[in-house]
Amino acid sequence: MSRRLRQPAWALAADTLTQQVEYVPAFFTRALPESRPTTREAAAQAFDEVWQAFDREYAMFVLKPQVDWSGLREEYRPRAQAARTEYDLAAVLAEMLRRLEDLHVSVRLGPEWLPGYTRPRPLNASWAAVERTVGALQKSHADLVWARTSDGVGYVNVRRLNGEEPRWLDLDPFGTPLDGRGVQPAIRIDAKPEDFTPERDPVLEAALTHLRKQPQAERKPARRQ
Incomplete structure (x- = not known):
């Protein structure tokens, strides 16, 4: 056949x-x-x-x-x-x-x-603005880049895991899966697609603003498990 x-x-x-x-x-x-x-x-x-x-x-x-x-x-x-x-x-x-x-x-x-149903979904990020916002990107792996701002805030972008599209299970702070329940964002970003430009990423800017509210002396680096 x-x-x-x-x-x-x-x-x-x-x-x-x-x-x-x-x-x-x-x-x-x-x-x-x-x-x-x-x-x-x-x-x-x-x-x-x-x-x-x-x-x-x-x-x-x-x-x-x-x-x-x-x-x-x-x-x-x-x-x-x-x-x-x-x-x-x-x-x-x-x-x-x-x-x-x-x-x-x-x-x-x-x-x-x-093929399933799809519709246009504007990207809620501007990759071109990342390096301008957090500094020079370092490539540790073909699918992982990172950077650190001048005041010590880290940025990590994992594009793929083991050569495949990222797959993970989202949990709340108590370990309960969020699948089927969703979660209300802690910080609401009222941004329109046109607000994301090569110069600005409103979501990344809001995240940095939130993290910088913690005094630099009190920031603790993450520990590898």
Whole structure:
């Protein structure tokens, strides 16, 4: 059986620190894993299980009155039944779930994530302003840079962990996971996207102002565990 190939696409890796862009040729003809075939009955059953699970447990419907969930079932179920492979079925489910307009909802088939809902999200930082604010950046590793202000405030930027995107579990001071609960910021920053310029980063400036309220003589360096 022949393996499906990705459609030709340009894949570029941008390094914002060095301001360089690298072309990644591996994605141009990267083979997709073979997708197992499915039947009309199995596809319909899988679709119904997903639809019913969201209908029963998805709490955000009360905040999304514009979503006609029953109407989406009528629209997408015939397409799911027509799917010939598990990948085709997953693609139908992913397209339907994108209509929820929820950044936290996505579909994964094996190791591959299918495109989910997205929207423009302005970056709440200005990397160009960092060095002007905290001083010269030092590179300890390809994915870690740091700096220290003239009055002893440290800055660390961890871009990746072990060559992968950072993954961590956010906890409150008592060790309780914040996932699904959120947290109110201790310092509210009323900044607009246009406030972030190559010369200014309002979030970084507010953090430094907060840290500098502690007398320098009382600041204690962090200890490595």
